[in-house]
Amino acid sequence: MSRDIRLDEIAQLARLDLTQMDTARLKAEFERILGYLDQLDEVADDAAEPRFDAGVELEPATPMRDDRKRPSLAPDEVVSESPTGADESNQFRVPRVIE
Amino acid sequence: MSKLWGSDIRRLRDALKRRDIRFAEVAAACLERTEETDSRLGSFLYLDADKVMADAEVLDDKRSTGQLKLGFLTGIPIALKDNIVTRQVPTTCGSRILNGYRPPYDAHVVRRLQRDESLFFGKTNCDEFAMGSSTENSAFQPTRNPWDLERVPGGSSGGAAAAVAAGQVVAALGSDTGGSIRQPAAFCGIVGLKPTWGRVSRYGLVAFASSLDQIGPLTRTVRDSAVVLQVIAGHDSADSTSATRTVDNYVARLGNDVYGRRIGVCAEWFEEGLDPRVEKGVRAGLTVLESLGCELVDIRLPHSKYAIAAYYVIAPAEASSNLARYDGVRYGQRARDPKNLEDLYCRSRSEGFGAEVKRRILIGTYVLSAGYYDAYFQKAGRVRALIQDDFRQAFEKVDLIAGPTTPTPPFKLGSRTDDPLSMYLSDVYTTTANLAGIPALSMPCSFTKEGLPVGLQLLAPHFKEARLLETAYALEQELALERPEMAV
Numbered sequence: 001m002s003r004d005i006r007l008d009e010i011a012q013l014a015r016l017d018l019t020q021m022d023t024a025r026l027k028a029e030f031e032r033i034l035g036y037l038d039q040l041d042e043v044a045d046d047a048a049e050p051r052f053d054a055g056v057e058l059e060p061a062t063p064m065r066d067d068r069k070r071p072s073l074a075p076d077e078v079v080s081e082s083p084t085g086a087d088e089s090n091q092f093r094v095p096r097v098i099e
Numbered sequence: 100m101s102k103l104w105g106s107d108i109r110r111l112r113d114a115l116k117r118r119d120i121r122f123a124e125v126a127a128a129c130l131e132r133t134e135e136t137d138s139r140l141g142s143f144l145y146l147d148a149d150k151v152m153a154d155a156e157v158l159d160d161k162r163s164t165g166q167l168k169l170g171f172l173t174g175i176p177i178a179l180k181d182n183i184v185t186r187q188v189p190t191t192c193g194s195r196i197l198n199g200y201r202p203p204y205d206a207h208v209v210r211r212l213q214r215d216e217s218l219f220f221g222k223t224n225c226d227e228f229a230m231g232s233s234t235e236n237s238a239f240q241p242t243r244n245p246w247d248l249e250r251v252p253g254g255s256s257g258g259a260a261a262a263v264a265a266g267q268v269v270a271a272l273g274s275d276t277g278g279s280i281r282q283p284a285a286f287c288g289i290v291g292l293k294p295t296w297g298r299v300s301r302y303g304l305v306a307f308a309s310s311l312d313q314i315g316p317l318t319r320t321v322r323d324s325a326v327v328l329q330v331i332a333g334h335d336s337a338d339s340t341s342a343t344r345t346v347d348n349y350v351a352r353l354g355n356d357v358y359g360r361r362i363g364v365c366a367e368w369f370e371e372g373l374d375p376r377v378e379k380g381v382r383a384g385l386t387v388l389e390s391l392g393c394e395l396v397d398i399r400l401p402h403s404k405y406a407i408a409a410y411y412v413i414a415p416a417e418a419s420s421n422l423a424r425y426d427g428v429r430y431g432q433r434a435r436d437p438k439n440l441e442d443l444y445c446r447s448r449s450e451g452f453g454a455e456v457k458r459r460i461l462i463g464t465y466v467l468s469a470g471y472y473d474a475y476f477q478k479a480g481r482v483r484a485l486i487q488d489d490f491r492q493a494f495e496k497v498d499l500i501a502g503p504t505t506p507t508p509p510f511k512l513g514s515r516t517d518d519p520l521s522m523y524l525s526d527v528y529t530t531t532a533n534l535a536g537i538p539a540l541s542m543p544c545s546f547t548k549e550g551l552p553v554g555l556q557l558l559a560p561h562f563k564e565a566r567l568l569e570t571a572y573a574l575e576q577e578l579a580l581e582r583p584e585m586a587v
Contacts, residue, residue, distance in 0.1 A: 007461070014419060014464040015426070015441070016457055017449040026458070032520055033462060037408050040478040043485065050480025052413070054296035054310050054536030055487040056342070056561050063339050077203040083433035092428050095437050 005030055103128035104266040108175055108323045111269065115174055122162070122174040126155035126218060129176040133267040136587040139248060141240045142262040144181050145189050146221030151176070154218055170215035171326050177212060178271040180259045181222040182229050182305040183314065185209055192305050193227040193237040193255075196431045196451025206303020207335045208272055208314050215330050220268045224258030227453045228422065229274055229307045231255045232282055232525045235516055236455045243512070244286060246551055248586050250509040253283030256317060260287040263317045265587050270327050271317045276307050277410050278504075278529025280315045281541035285504035285554025288543040288582065290324045290571070291317050295561045296536035297342040299328075300335030308417035309340075311410075311533040321542060321572040325349040328564060347565040353572045358392030360570060363497035365400045368528055374507040380545030380553035381503045387577050388501065388570075398493045398500065402485040403531050409486070410530040411523055412466050412479035418456075419463030425451065458519060483534050490535045494560045499570055503528055504541040504554035528556060538564045542571050543580055550583040 007027055011018045018026070080086040084093040103111075103125060114120045130148050137143055158174050161167040179185060182192040184202035186209075191197045205213070212219070226236035234242045234257025242257045244250040245265040252261040256273030260283035263271050273280040275293035284291025292315045299314045306312065316327035329349050335341045364385065369378060389395055427433035427447025434446035452460070466475035493500060506527055515522045532539035537558055544555035555574075559567040 005465070010461050010465050010468065013468065014460050015423075015444040015448055016452075016460065017445040020449065021454070021457070026461075029458065029519055030461070030465075032518075033411065033523075034465075036520055036523075037412060037466075037475060039405060040408050040412070040475065040482060043402075043405065043478060043481055045481075048481050048484040048488070050477050051484040051487060052310060052480050054533075055483075056296050056536040058297055058340065058342055059344075063336075063343075065336065073203050078429075081201060081203060081430050083427060083431070094428055095440050095443055097440055099439070 005034070102266070104132040106269070107320045108172070108269060108326050111175060112169070116169055122155040122158040122218070123152065125174060126151050126176060129220060129266070129268055132265070136265050136267060139243065139587055140245060140261050140265055140267075141242045142223055142258040142265070142267055143178070143221050144191060144193070144224050144239060144258070151218060151220055158216060167216075171330050172212065172215040172217035174216065174218055175270065176218045176220040176268045178220045178223045178259055178262050178268040179209065180225050180256050180271065180273045182225060182274055183208065183272060184303040184305065185219070185222065188222065190222065190305070191239070192229070193225045193239065194451065194453065194456070195238045196425050196448070198432060200430050204303065207300035207337060208331045209303065211331050223256070223262055223271060226255035226257070227456050228305070228418070229255040229276055229279055230418070230455050230459055232278070232522050233510075233512075233515065234258060234283075235512065236453060238453050241512060244509050245585050245587050246288060247509065247549070250511050250551070251286065253286035253509065255279040257283050259317050260284055260289060260291065263287070263319060264289050265585065270323055272314055272327075272331070273317050274304055274312055274314050275533065276311045277414060277533055278526045280317060281504050281529050281539060281554070281556060282525065284317055284541045285543075286509040286552065288546070288552030289317060289319050290321050290540065290542045291315065292324050292328060292540045292564070292567075293532060293538060294328065294332060294564055295342070295538045297340050298332050298538070298562065298564065300338040300341045302335055302337040306421040308414040309421065310417060311414060321568060321575045322350070322353055324540070325353055325568045325572075328568075342562070344562055349565050349568050352565045352569045355569045357570050357573045360393045360499065361396050361497040362388055362393050363398035363493050363500040364395050365398050365403065365500060365502055367400055367403055368502040372506050372527070373503060376508055376547045377503050377506065377553050380547070381555050384544035384555040384574060384578065385501060388574055391573055391577055396497050398497060400486070400489045400493060400531065402482055402489050405482045406486060406530045406534060407523060407527055409479040409482035409534060410526065411462070412475045413483065413534070415459040415463030416467050416476055417463070419460045419467065422456070422460055455519065486531055487535045490531075490537060498559075498566060500558040502556055504556040508547050508551040508553060532558055537561055538567055540567050540571050542575060544578065545580070546583055
């Protein structure tokens, strides 16, 4: 069964550029994998409520902490690891966002 | 001690305590062993031998001035999978996109090892962003299996497993999302433990799939596994999913009688697809458990056959979100001369990520996209709920579940790289534990005629690592497995 897999659209959503890839092969792999995933259809829609957590009871479920300032990462150390390196104003440098 | 590098933690600690050996000698033995073997194995992505010796000498100095308190892991050489962040020490996750990246902080588990003054012994090779079952997806190099250099060590913690098996280090930390500690442990003939989700802090573990990831030990013995877990387990306020529940005394419980323990054996796990050599080894292990007084009980895990399908929807979906941060802005590689921000993102990511990572991000994006969310992601969530129920019901009848870790012994390098799906299927027995958040351990139970290790897997209910370890220990002691000669 050939699906209508619009790889270009998915790649756009994922911010990936597929021009350097063998897209015919990628599509074939995708089809094969999705074909395998089709077996999920064997499970009825009313079989269970979907779960996306590990099923572990944690207490408390949502831990809170005091609203107190605490030491964090050193900004200059963090920024110096960026591709454009250290910056006097501790900012990450990027291309213009608004044209 | 003839082979210092092959020793376990207890013997090393006893010898260190009696001052029969110095910390520098332990370090030198492991460094020598690594030097001799790593050009053939390729376990390490980063290792600063001078720093290792210097750190060991500091420990010797501290001891000579009476300033050293001998902890569980003091002076023990421990390697870290390269997806665990280490401050100012390169952390690549096996990916070009993080080539040269030096994190500004240490993972929580690293701080715990430092508190015990263990000896940091480098970063090990892995499949890129922990995505893979053979370590062949590393952007830098493959790692080879110490038992047969033509075969894979497993993945994604292949470098860590090979390093421990070959005696380059005494222990290592890996991570397990769908089997990435247990499967390489099985392939390399060592012990690999994935704790309960939340038992060990994920702060500083580079995220792949957050509802599945856990850090755990890779060691040569069950006791060593218990010792390492003792040090790394426990609450961390920096990980809001980290369990506050008290950590058991894993080491103290080793040696307990396992008589009467009910061990579930799942028929679905012994069906078609299981290599007869693996089945033989695992059944021999089950027979030994019976001889120890354990009762083997037939159980069913009816939805485990959908585990791989559910995993390969949920894990890529979470990964597509977790890997969105690699955008060429704050860390890692950036594409040259970007035309605009969008171009920066697309080209940085496309140049930096390997094929498998891209494949999984695309699958993840697809299954979360409008129109397909119900068809895949919701369905996978349903299967996850059913698998969790299967285990809940099984654990009402049994104390532990036992079965194979992998469907085959270690396969040859290059034999599955052309077909991603065939690679995914090697996770058939391991993904269920991640989907259900339960702890699971792999230990060697036999070697094939060709000298390849076979792993037996034990699974327990949430937070029952002590039960897992004491049963594995009893089995290990009774098996007294003889190992053939290693290829290195």
